[in-house]
Amino acid sequence: xxxxxxxxxREFLKRTGQAGGGLVLALTFTSGCGRPGPEPASKGAxxxxxxxxxxxRNDGIVEIICHRSEMGQGIRTCLPQIIADEMxxxxxxxxxxxxxxxxxxxxxxxxxxxxxxxxxxLLRIAGATAREMLIAAAAAEWxxxxxxxxxxxxxxxxxxxxxSAGFGDLVDAAAGLKAxxxxxxxxxxxxxxxxxxxxxxxxxxxxxxxxxYGIDTVLPDMLYASIERCPxxxxxxxxxxxxxxxxxxxxxxxxxxxDPTSPVLFNVLGGxxxxxxxxxxxxxxxxxxxxxxxxxxxxxxxxxAYRKALEKSATSSGKAALTRGDVDAAFQAADRVHEAVYYAxxxxxxxxxxxxxxxxxxxxxxxxxxxxxxxxxxxxDTLGAxxxxxxxxxxxxxxxxxxxxxxxSKPDFIAEAAWLAKQAGxxxxxxxxxxxxxxxxxxxxxxxQFLKAGFDADGNATGLLHRSCFPSIMSTFDPTAxxxxxxxxxLGLLDNPYDIANLQIExxxxxxxxxxGWLRSVCNVFHAFALCGFVDELAHVAGQDPRDHLxxxxxxxxxxxxxxxGAKYTNYGHPLEKHPIDTGRIAAVVEKVSDMAGWxxxxxxxxxxxIAVHRSFLSIVGSVAEVSVDTNGKLVVHDIWMVIDxxxxxxxxxxxxxxxxxxxxxxxxxLHGEITAKDxxxxxxxxxxxxxxxxxxxxxxxxVHIMESTAVPGGVGEPGVPPVAPxxxxxxxxxxxxxxxxxxxxxxxxx
Amino acid sequence: MAIELTINGQAVSLDVEPDMPLLWAIRDLAGxxxxxxGCGKAxxxxxxxxxxxxxxxSCAIPVSxxxxxxxTTIEGLAADGNHPVQVAWRELNxxxxxxxxxxxxxxxxxxxxRNPNPSDDDIDAAMSGNICRCGTYTRIRxxxxxxxxxxx
Ligand code: FES
Ligand code: FES
Numbered sequence: 001x002x003x004x005x006x007x008x009x010r011e012f013l014k015r016t017g018q019a020g021g022g023l024v025l026a027l028t029f030t031s032g033c034g035r036p037g038p039e040p041a042s043k044g045a046x047x048x049x050x051x052x053x054x055x056x057r058n059d060g061i062v063e064i065i066c067h068r069s070e071m072g073q074g075i076r077t078c079l080p081q082i083i084a085d086e087m088x089x090x091x092x093x094x095x096x097x098x099x100x101x102x103x104x105x106x107x108x109x110x111x112x113x114x115x116x117x118x119x120x121x122l123l124r125i126a127g128a129t130a131r132e133m134l135i136a137a138a139a140a141e142w143x144x145x146x147x148x149x150x151x152x153x154x155x156x157x158x159x160x161x162x163x164s165a166g167f168g169d170l171v172d173a174a175a176g177l178k179a180x181x182x183x184x185x186x187x188x189x190x191x192x193x194x195x196x197x198x199x200x201x202x203x204x205x206x207x208x209x210x211x212x213y214g215i216d217t218v219l220p221d222m223l224y225a226s227i228e229r230c231p232x233x234x235x236x237x238x239x240x241x242x243x244x245x246x247x248x249x250x251x252x253x254x255x256x257x258x259d260p261t262s263p264v265l266f267n268v269l270g271g272x273x274x275x276x277x278x279x280x281x282x283x284x285x286x287x288x289x290x291x292x293x294x295x296x297x298x299x300x301x302x303x304x305a306y307r308k309a310l311e312k313s314a315t316s317s318g319k320a321a322l323t324r325g326d327v328d329a330a331f332q333a334a335d336r337v338h339e340a341v342y343y344a345x346x347x348x349x350x351x352x353x354x355x356x357x358x359x360x361x362x363x364x365x366x367x368x369x370x371x372x373x374x375x376x377x378x379x380x381d382t383l384g385a386x387x388x389x390x391x392x393x394x395x396x397x398x399x400x401x402x403x404x405x406x407x408x409s410k411p412d413f414i415a416e417a418a419w420l421a422k423q424a425g426x427x428x429x430x431x432x433x434x435x436x437x438x439x440x441x442x443x444x445x446x447x448x449q450f451l452k453a454g455f456d457a458d459g460n461a462t463g464l465l466h467r468s469c470f471p472s473i474m475s476t477f478d479p480t481a482x483x484x485x486x487x488x489x490x491l492g493l494l495d496n497p498y499d500i501a502n503l504q505i506e507x508x509x510x511x512x513x514x515x516x517g518w519l520r521s522v523c524n525v526f527h528a529f530a531l532c533g534f535v536d537e538l539a540h541v542a543g544q545d546p547r548d549h550l551x552x553x554x555x556x557x558x559x560x561x562x563x564x565x566g567a568k569y570t571n572y573g574h575p576l577e578k579h580p581i582d583t584g585r586i587a588a589v590v591e592k593v594s595d596m597a598g599w600x601x602x603x604x605x606x607x608x609x610x611i612a613v614h615r616s617f618l619s620i621v622g623s624v625a626e627v628s629v630d631t632n633g634k635l636v637v638h639d640i641w642m643v644i645d646x647x648x649x650x651x652x653x654x655x656x657x658x659x660x661x662x663x664x665x666x667x668x669x670x671l672h673g674e675i676t677a678k679d680x681x682x683x684x685x686x687x688x689x690x691x692x693x694x695x696x697x698x699x700x701x702x703x704v705h706i707m708e709s710t711a712v713p714g715g716v717g718e719p720g721v722p723p724v725a726p727x728x729x730x731x732x733x734x735x736x737x738x739x740x741x742x743x744x745x746x747x748x749x750x751x
Numbered sequence: 752m753a754i755e756l757t758i759n760g761q762a763v764s765l766d767v768e769p770d771m772p773l774l775w776a777i778r779d780l781a782g783x784x785x786x787x788x789g790c791g792k793a794x795x796x797x798x799x800x801x802x803x804x805x806x807x808x809s810c811a812i813p814v815s816x817x818x819x820x821x822x823t824t825i826e827g828l829a830a831d832g833n834h835p836v837q838v839a840w841r842e843l844n845x846x847x848x849x850x851x852x853x854x855x856x857x858x859x860x861x862x863x864x865r866n867p868n869p870s871d872d873d874i875d876a877a878m879s880g881n882i883c884r885c886g887t888y889t890r891i892r893x894x895x896x897x898x899x900x901x902x903x
Contacts, residue, residue, distance in 0.1 A: 072848030072885045203841040206849030208832040209785015209825035213850060216784035224779065249768055278779040279788075280771045352789050352797060352850040352884045402787070402850025403884045434790045653844055657890070661847055664886025687794040687882060696879040698888035700871075 048171045050130035050179035052104050053083060053123070055097075060154070060168030062089045065097050067105035068115045069374045070202070071351075071401035071408070072661070073717040074654030075115045077201045079123060081193040081650055082116075086127025086186055087134075089167065090154040091193065096201055101376025101396035109375040111409045111518065112572070113617040113715025116650055120713050128183035137174035138165050188710065197653030202400070213402045214372030215356035219427040222358065223252055225420050226282035227430065229271035229440050232295035232680025233514045234260050240272050244288035248274075250281025254289070255423050257416065263479050264515050266382045266410045269440060273420055279431055295680050301513035303345070303446070303676035303683075310448035310510055311341055314469040318506030322494050322567035325502035327454075330463025334454030338541045342451065342530035343742040346675035347444035348682075348690060349519045353402020354437040355413035359383070359420075360427035366393030367421070371414045372401040379411035386415040387422060394418075405665075406518040410442050438690050439682040442517020443675060445470040449530040454502075459542030461553065463502035466531065468493055470523070475512035483509035484523075487570065492527030492616060492722060494567045497583050498535070499555025503565065514677065520665060521718035524616040525725070529743065532612035532726030537739060546730060547594045547611050557584025572618050578712055579618040585645050586620050589613055589707065593622035593643035596703060604628070607638070608735025612726035617715030619646040623663070623727040627735055635750040637667060637728060641703045642720060647711035659704040659720045666724020667699075668692040671751050674744050697751075756817045758783065759827025769815035773807075774798045776814040777824060785825040785853050789882065796881030799854040800824050806861035808880075825853035828860065836860050839898035847885035855881045859895050868899050 047057040055063040064083050070076040076096055084094050099105055131151045138156035139146035142163050149158050157164040205211035242254040253275040261267045274285035331337050357371035367387055373379050376396040384391035401408055417430040447470035454463040474481035484507040493505055539549035560581040562569035590613050606628045613622040624641040642659040649655045672691040676683045684690040729740045740748055755764050758781055765780045777786050789797030793811035800809045801823040828834045836859050846852045862869055862877040874892050
């Protein structure tokens with residue numbers, strides 16, 4: 001498949017005369033970026049575009065425009081699967097074109113695991129209306145009713161007359177037509193690609209070094225920039241001496257960036273940039289800078305003290321966000337109560353490709369940027385504001401993303417490139433070092449949570465209090481934000497699925513001292529860690545098997561609506577009727593994953609199994625981990641089982657790979673991940689001080705099962721992460737009898 | 752100063768500071784961007800290339816150390832992109848974002864040169880210098896076994 005594509009693309013380039021120019025080839029060929037969206041077709045045109053996502057060429061190639069960013073989740077494969085399926089286009093006669101940032105595509109913000117769950121219908125409509133347009137064109141050509149024609153294998157057929165015409169041959173006839181805005185969807189049984197594990201479309205590029213990421217873009221006359229930023233978040237440059245920096249061979253210029261704004265938004269973070277003829281010279285010049293900083297309002301931020309404050313806040317009192325029954329009365333009447341404090345640190349997304357972008361100022365005073373961005377429209381907004389120009393004059397090419405995990409939703413690094421390009425009068429590439437990435441990002445919140453449960457004499461939970469305290473992501477947009485709020489409460493807190501008569505969910509305030517942002521599955525990470533860990537604790541307090549206890553706590557199959565208990569709950573932007581919190585589906589996942597793991601089987605000495613389940617981004621994932629502790633006290637994760645109910649899935653292999661990746665990502669959170677601050681500055685800097693899981697620690701196997709479902713699609717990229725860390729912690733308890741309530745486990749001497 | 756070396760079979764002369772890491776010479780001067788920057792501190796393997804057939808972290812060796820020697824990057828592994836390791840990678844759809852995979856493949860090729868039939872433990876030992884933040888490790892193990900089988 002990939003070879004076929006490769007050849008057909010190469011031929012295409014030959015025909016259009018684009019082959020040969022190395023740079024053009026790099027930018028337009030391998031990643032498909034730099035190509036404009038289709039223009040409206042006219043009669044006699046070489047192509048016709050039924051909508052902004054599809055362009056049919058008269059050589060028979062169907063161009064599919066991918067308006068979402070590829071960061072490893074497989075959207076560049078799944079998106080054309082949906083459109084090509086509805087069109088009945090042949091897989092080896094499609095060409096994928098990466099869209100520019102442009103509001104005409106609708107939402108391009110590739111985060112929140114939204115591509116499929118929010119746009120499945122949109123993409124099906126794009127394909128179906130294109131199909132209907134080609135059918136209408138053929139019917140008109142042949143003078144037969146459109147209803148007698150059908151599309152099949154890249155052609156329109158009329159059964160009665162035996163006529164057929166390839167899609168490419170219908171371009172002329174279709175060019176005069178208006179595409180319908182609605183069309184019937186194919187029935188599930190007729191799917192050719194949806195539900196099939198198509199090979200990754202970029203597989204050839206990925207394995208041959210041809211894939212182009214943000215860091216790979218090269219423009220003529222381009223300078224390479226490296227930026228020294230204030231160690232403390234929000235700090236500013238007092239003065240600097242660049243004499244030595246300018247003396248470094250290859251250094252061309254030294255430019256101070258604008259100070260950080262308040263709120264910080266996605267704006268540049270200040271500092272001093274060294275611009276040079278290559279990356280190395282820029283980095284060396286940067287090291288030679290002498291800068292006096294004013295560390296600003298966050299200059300005293302220190303993690304130990306901050307942790308104490310968070311824990312104090314979490315254990316003192318909170319603001320109720322959901323109240324069912326009366327927990328205080330339940331605790332008073334309880335046979336026994338159990339309480340615990342859970343703590344999880346700041347995290348950095350640390351995608352393998354650090355933030356990197358290229359920008360140039362165009363002849364008409366606009367700006368053109370190439371970047372590994374999850375959100376090209378936000379980049380247009382931010383660059384427009386940074387340069388003081390209309391966002392329409394900002395053109396953003398989306399390259400491949402070398403991982404993102406939420407970091408690359410924020411276009412601050414693209415704004416740096418744009419601003420420097422303007423000052424330098426030349427194109428500029430900004431490449432963050434790994435240290436820049438780990439120290440100056442948008443951090444996943446540190447959190448402290450207090451949980452308390454009451455039991456009756458039979459060991460049934462009668463009341464549960466869950467109080468969450470963490471600095472809010474909203475602080476990035478509103479400096480007065482003083483703790484958890486808005487959408488953050490929806491992420492694993494208010495959507496508590498457990499059948500407990502008295503339930504109180506509260507938040508407690510915390511002020512932010514770093515730039516806060518989202519990381520793969522966001523607050524679900526720490527909420528699931530605490531809740532799934534605590535639920536496991538309750539099983540042991542009650543002397544019950546954790547899996548049976550979990551099923552009991554989920555109760556009878558029912559649909560939970562947090563609004564019934566007074567909560568403002570937004571359910572990831574979807575009505576609960578369409579995407580219910582369905583305890584029956586959650587329980588089915590628990591049963592499946594525990595069965596797969598052989599729950600209850602005899603285990604080797606020192607081994608333990610732990611289970612956790614969590615619903616997020618409208619999908620449910622259950623995890624079981626099997627762990628042991630070796631003689632050196634090192635925690636070994638032998639196997640992980642992952643079961644996902646994501647409703648309808650497009651590409652089972654890409655869903656599987658997301659579960660595999662989530663298991664490893666969750667392991668990194670469980671075992672290693674920790675960002676701390678001292679004197680306002682992040683202490684960690686690279687993979688030595690901010691380790692992530694390596695091959696040697698990877699489980700022997702990650703066993704994945706996707707629940708058969710015809711339900712509407714849920715998210716896939718994020719929901720696998722939250723249950724992994726608690727499954728490991730619960731397994732550790734099963735193996736050792738020791739309960740862990742803080743992450744990462746290496747702080748408990750376990751790695 | 753000019754440093755002469757061979758990259759993917761082609762003699763090149765790079766006008767470069769001798770202390771520039773080979774990584775940046777390959778990327779910024781030779782214009783081959785398949786070799787990736789991930790950490791710059793010999794911690795992640797994204798920058799792995801072969802120097803006279805040995806796998807090396809190109810971020811951690813100065814370009815001067817490569818003078819007169821043969822460098823192979825991911826682009827030069829096979830003219831048609833069909834080295835058995837590349838093929839196995841595609842058959843198992845190993846890559847997620849793909850960014851680490853140049854370095855992973857360079858490490859895997861070197862491993863199979865030394866040890867045509869590695870065990871899981873051999874693979875873990877040889878590949879643990881390569882970080883994949885997307886978490887493709889279990890598929891990488893399978894792909895290396897597959898490439899080993901396909902070659903034998
Ligand atoms: S970039 Fe060389 S080892 Fe990470
Ligand atoms: S595939 Fe993304 S870092 Fe390995």
